[in-house]
Amino acid sequence: MSTANVSDVTVENLELKFEDIVREHYQMAYHTAYGVIGNTEDAEDVAQTIFLRLLHHGTSGEAKRNPRAYLYRAAVNESLNLIRSRKRQILTDAADKFAATPPASESAEEIHQRLYRAVAQISPSAAHILVLRYVHKYSDAEIAKLLGTSRGTIAVSLYRTHARLKKLMRVPSS
16 A cells, blocks of 8 residues: 555656646747747647657656756757758748848748758757747857857857858759
């Protein structure tokens, strides 16, 4: 009887802890995914997927030490995987910042689709920094603190990522 109680308490405690993690971090995961994908339904799917994986696979050392950082990276990575698999998404209103002068005949939707395809081709670490800067509106200094690096490193990464995205978004000459 005491073994059953210990087992029940353990399962109950794990469920309560998981509920707390979901309650505390779901909105951040959803907003991160939405910022990358630009689609409500897909962002909800991404957020649900990462929490289901966490529930089924348990928490790793990183997830226990810093669940916010772990879930943020999981949301970005899962979103990028979704974009790569579909090759047809929209990022944010920051598309104008990366787009070379588009042809007059190109719609905003087409520009956004090219931006999503370009973002899918950059490294996950560059995408993380990009999302933190343009989706979550963090400063270079705040990003540096979050990622444990220098502000200069973040600034250089953003500069290089901008240049790479501009190159990737160029409309091929006909």
